[in-house]
Amino acid sequence: MDYRGAVLDVDGTVVRGNDPIPGAPEGYRRLRAAGLETLFVSNNPTKAPPAYVDRLGDAGFEVTAEQVVTAGTVATRYLREHHADDDLFLIGAPGLREQLAAADLSTTDAVEAADALVASIDHGFDYEDLCEALWVLERDVPFIGTDPDVVIPAPDRDVPGSGAIINAVAGVAERDPDAVLGKPSDAAVELVRERLPHPPERCLLVGDRLNTDIALGERAGMTTVLVRTGVTDDATLAASDHDPDYVLDSLGDIDRVLG
Numbered sequence: 127m128d129y130r131g132a133v134l135d136v137d138g139t140v141v142r143g144n145d146p147i148p149g150a151p152e153g154y155r156r157l158r159a160a161g162l163e164t165l166f167v168s169n170n171p172t173k174a175p176p177a178y179v180d181r182l183g184d185a186g187f188e189v190t191a192e193q194v195v196t197a198g199t200v201a202t203r204y205l206r207e208h209h210a211d212d213d214l215f216l217i218g219a220p221g222l223r224e225q226l227a228a229a230d231l232s233t234t235d236a237v238e239a240a241d242a243l244v245a246s247i248d249h250g251f252d253y254e255d256l257c258e259a260l261w262v263l264e265r266d267v268p269f270i271g272t273d274p275d276v277v278i279p280a281p282d283r284d285v286p287g288s289g290a291i292i293n294a295v296a297g298v299a300e301r302d303p304d305a306v307l308g309k310p311s312d313a314a315v316e317l318v319r320e321r322l323p324h325p326p327e328r329c330l331l332v333g334d335r336l337n338t339d340i341a342l343g344e345r346a347g348m349t350t351v352l353v354r355t356g357v358t359d360d361a362t363l364a365a366s367d368h369d370p371d372y373v374l375d376s377l378g379d380i381d382r383v384l385g
Contacts, residue, residue, distance in 0.1 A: 127327075127328065127349070128328065129160070129162055129328055129329065129330055129349070129383075129384065130161070130162060130163065130324040130325075130328045130329065131162055131163045131164070131165070131322045131324040131328065131329040131330070132157050132162045132163070132164050132165070132329065132330040132331075132332060133164075133165050133166075133167050133318055133322060133329065133330065133331045133332070133333075133342070133343070133346075133348065134154070134164055134165070134166050134167070134332050134333070134377075135166075135167060135168065135309075135332065135333035135334060135335070135339045135356075136166055136167075136168040136170070136178070136182070137168065137170065137278060137279045137356070138278075138279040138333075138334035138335065138353075138355060138356020138357055139332060139333050139334045139339075139353055139355065139356060139377060140154065140166075140182070140185070140187060140377060141181070141182070141185050142279055142280075142281055142355075143280060143281030144181060144184065144185060144281075145185065145281070146185040146186050146187075147355045147376060147377070148376065148378065149375075149376040149377060149378020149379070150186075150187075150355070150376060150377040150378060151185070151186030151187060152378050153376065153377035153378045153379070153380040154186075154187050154377065156380055156381060156384065157380060157384075158188075160384050162330070163322060163324065164189075164193060165193055165194075165195060165318065165321050165322045166178065166182065166187075166189060166193055166194045166195070167194075167195045167196075167309060167314070167318060167342070168194070168195070168196045168197065169196075169197045169273040169274075169275045169278075169287075169288075169308040169309050169338055170196055170197060170198075170247075170273075170278070171196060171197035171198040171201055171218065171219070171221075171222050171225075171246050171247065171272040171273055171288060171308065172198065172218075172219040172221040172222055172246075172247060173196065173198065173221050174196070174198060174199075174221070174224075174225050174228075175191040175192075175194035175195070175196060175199060176191045177221075178191070178194045178196075179191055179194075182194075192321075195314070195317055195318065195321060197246075197272045197273035197288070197307060197308030197309075197314075198221070198222055198225045198272070199317065200272075200307045200308055200311065200313050200314050200317055201222070201225075201244070201246075201270070201272045201307045201308070202225050202226060202228075202229040202231065203313070203317065204270070204305065204307055204313050205226065205229070205231050205244070205270070206229055206230075206231065208268075209231070209241065209242050209268070209270075210230075210231070212232070212241035212242050213232050213233065213234040213236075213239050213240055213241050213242075214226065214231060214232065214233045214234065214240065214241070214242050214243075214244050215233070215234060215235070215236075215237065215240035215242070215243045215244070215258070215259075215262045216233045216244045216246075217243070217244070217245045217246065217248050217251065217255050217259060217291060217295070218244060218245070218246035218247065218248050218272065219246065219247060219248055219249065222246055222272065226244075237258055237261045237262050238265075240262045240265070240267060241267055241268075242267050242268040242269070242270060243259060243262045243263055243267060243268070243269050243270065243295070244270050244271075244272065245259065245269070245270070245271050245272070245288070245291055245292045245295050245303070246271070246272035246273070246288045246291065246292075247272075247278075247286075247287050247288040247291060248291060251291050251294075256294060256295065256298055259295045259298070259299065260295075260298045260299055263295070263299040263301065264299075268304045268305075269295070269296075269299070269301065269302075269303045269304050270303060270304060270305050270306075270307065271288060271289070271292035271303045271305070271306040271307065272288050272292075272306075272307055272308055273287070273288045273289070273306065273307060273308025273309070273338075274288070274289045274292070274306050274308065274309075274337070274338060275287035275288055275289050275308070275335070275338060276289035276290050276293065277289075277290070277357065279334075279356050279357060284357060288308075292306065308338070309333075309338040309339060309341070309342040310337070310338050310339075310341035310342035310344075310345055312345070314342060315342060315345050315346050318342070318346060319346065326346050326347035326348050327347060327348070327349075329346070329348040329349070330343075330348060330349050330350075330351055330383065331343025331346065331348045331349070331350050331351065332351040332353060332377060332380070333351075333352065333353070333356075334352065334353050334354070334355055334356025334357055334358055335356060335357055335358060336352065336358055336362065336363065336366045336368040336370070337366075337368065339352075340352055340368045340370050341368060343370075344368065349371050349372070349383070350368075350370040350371050350372070351370060351371065351372045351373075351374060351380070351383055352370035352372070352373045352374070353373075353374050353375070353376055353377055354373070354374070354375050354376070355375075355376050355377075
């Protein structure tokens with residue numbers, strides 16, 4: 127297959143923390159040398175794409191902000207399309223709040239004034255936040271999650287992600303979110319297809335997580351490549367309904383796919 131594009135996950139696929147995963151920079155350069163247009167897609171909603179230019183650049187990956195899509199990118203676009211005039215009650219990191227403000231989206235800390243609830247990773251999440259989320263959702267307003275990642279790779283070991291907080295809120299409110307964005311949502315698929323305008327059958331999706339990365343590639347009609355450098359082990363793969371086209375030890379082995 128003459129591939130023309132590649133969607134690459136970030137954490138667990140090319141970096142862990144700020145450090146490159148062994149072999150990943152070389153694999154990335156091999157993709158570029160083969161003429162593939164690349165797009166990094168992260169389920170981290172806390173940082174806007176420009177923040178990835180330095181982070182990935184320092185790790186050995188030359189990238190522009192236009193080559194990065196995050197769960198924050200998907201969330202702000204979705205909210206502008208569906209909740210542009212709403213006051214949003216946000217449980218999320220300061221970086222996400224800044225992205226919403228930059229997109230001219232309004233947030234409120236007043237439970238009774240909220241037109242919708244947005245839940246995401248928040249290192250300061252506590253019992254009071256859970257109470258307020260419950261009270262907001264008692265008013266039957268829309269409930270949006272930024273991304274489904276229950277755990278995320280960190281430098282030393284995995285830590286809870288947005289999905290853990292979204293699930294906690296869903297549990298006390300006894301209702302599912304109306305939308306969970308980021309990978310592998312339809313909103314993310316649409317944005318990826320816009321940014322990487324090649325026939326999907328000529329694109330690769332490389333990631334470490336089955337239910338987000340590989341699921342996104344399957345929904346988009348791309349060739350899927352699972353790398354073992356993140357959260358998925360052999361037992362998880364064997365038990366999963368997702369069946370990646372290739373399984374590699376790392377992005378450094380991408381020649382097995384390119385031929």
